[in-house]
Amino acid sequence: MTLTEFLSSPALSSRRSGPHGHIVLSSRVRLARNLKRHPFPGWAKKPERVKAFDILQEAVQTLPQLKDGFIESMENLGPVDKQILVERHLISREHAAKGTGSGLALNSDESVCVMINEEDHLRMQALRAGLQIQEAWTTIDTLDTALEKRLDYAFSPELGYLTACPTNVGTGIRVSAMLHLPGLVLSEQVNQIIQAVNKLGLAVRGFYGEGTEALGNVFQVSNQMTLGESELDIVERLTKVVAQLIEHEENARLSLVEKQPKMLLNHIGRSYGILSNAHSISSKETMNLLSLMRLGLDMKLFPGVDQSLINELFIITQPAHLQRQISEKLTAEERDLLRADLLRDRLQQICRPQCRFPDPDGTGLDKPSAS
Secondary structure (H helix, E strand, C coil): CCHHHHCCCHHHHHCCCCCCCCCEEEEEEEEEECECCCCCCCCCCHHHHHHHHHHHHHHHCCCHHHCCCEEEEHHHCCHHHHHHHHHCCCCCHHHHCCCCCCEEEECCCCCEEEEECCCCCEEEEEEEECCCHHHHHHHHHHHHHHHHCCCCECEECCCEECCCCHHHCECCEEEEEEEECHHHHHCCCHHHHHHHHHHCCEEEEECCECCCCCHHHEEEEEECCCCCCCHHHHHHHHHHHHHHHHHHHHHHHHHHHHHCHHHHHHHHHHHHHHHHHCCCCCHHHHHHHHHHHHHHHHCCCCCCCCHHHHHHHHHHCCHHHHHHHCCCCCCHHHHHHHHHHHHHHHHCCCCCCCCCCCCCCCCCCCCCCCC
């Protein structure tokens, strides 16, 4: 089975939802582990990487969580397949550059993914829609426990699990949530919020993680250190911070409706107008405008439109997903034309946004509800 045949369709992926899904797009818990007496992947020679890969692949494919899953060497995946996995946030950009001696294991509903020989021998992660950090932790902890019975992990009684990057030493855990924060961006509060989060020992990154920008007003919040704090403490701390960020974003949206309604309606109306009429549009502009349309849906300005449509457009307008539709290789300019055609086609049945915010209770405000 090919990766394309295995992966869920963008339409199905876009319908996955969870608590506070109007702001929290996804929750992720990742664990880094290494084999004892084997050099880290970055230091290993090709025969050593291949040897470690064979050991790890054999252990991973026996896991019940990966029954009927997809397990493949990175050398057997094409560039477009790898980029699609990055666009789905299933693997890192660094892992997409790997070849012989590295691999991937993915379960049937794409909620568990294992990168073999990325920066560490194992980088295994659980993903959930919405705010489900505790659930993601429970899933990956169970998988890790099962693997530890089969593999001899590199572990120090003083330091904990040993990893290629010193910031991961200890528990080896990275807990993160992907947040849609257009209210804080439009109200010019997001930099202040990021500074406050950084002071709490957490990191705020862009759409594709470290070193990337916050496309579509989407930010990743995660722990920075893994040493000296238990996994449960890290999970609980990040969950509390995300809950506070949800409150800040909801308050920012309400404040914009109350104090700057015309500005907000203008941004949402223009985003709809450009997306539904453009004949050439870049991936970056598309994501930023879809973010504002998604905000309009949250605020009930597009009655009858399901949020899954915008979620699907976020996926299928990205470069590799566009490329998958066409057999020949596309230039960036050709992708921009194809992207615009796709958007006009999918949005033609959607009426322009309402010119005022719903007023169900006489307050003039319609607080977005958690989905």
